Amino acid sequence: xxxxxxxxxxxxxxxxxxxxxxxxxxxxxxxxxxxxxxxxxxxxxxxxxxxxxxxxxxxxxxxxxxxxxx
Numbered sequence: 001x002x003x004x005x006x007x008x009x010x011x012x013x014x015x016x017x018x019x020x021x022x023x024x025x026x027x028x029x030x031x032x033x034x035x036x037x038x039x040x041x042x043x044x045x046x047x048x049x050x051x052x053x054x055x056x057x058x059x060x061x062x063x064x065x066x067x068x069x070x
Contacts, residue, residue: 025067
């Protein structure tokens with residue numbers, strides 16, 4: 001299957017934490033009213049990546065997806 005993916009599809013697969021986590025916290029599968037827009041989230045996280053570095057940001061993302069969030 002992976003042999004049939006184009007470059008953009010491969011990027012999506014690679015960036016999806018679903019493939020490395022046995023379970024994503026239930027809060028992320030519940031419908032809810034977003035607190036901010038996607039563009040605001042992206043802008044804030046670009047700033048955070050610049051502040052803490054990509055590796056630390058990815059660690060924080062995975063921790064949140066595991067349910068270890070504030």
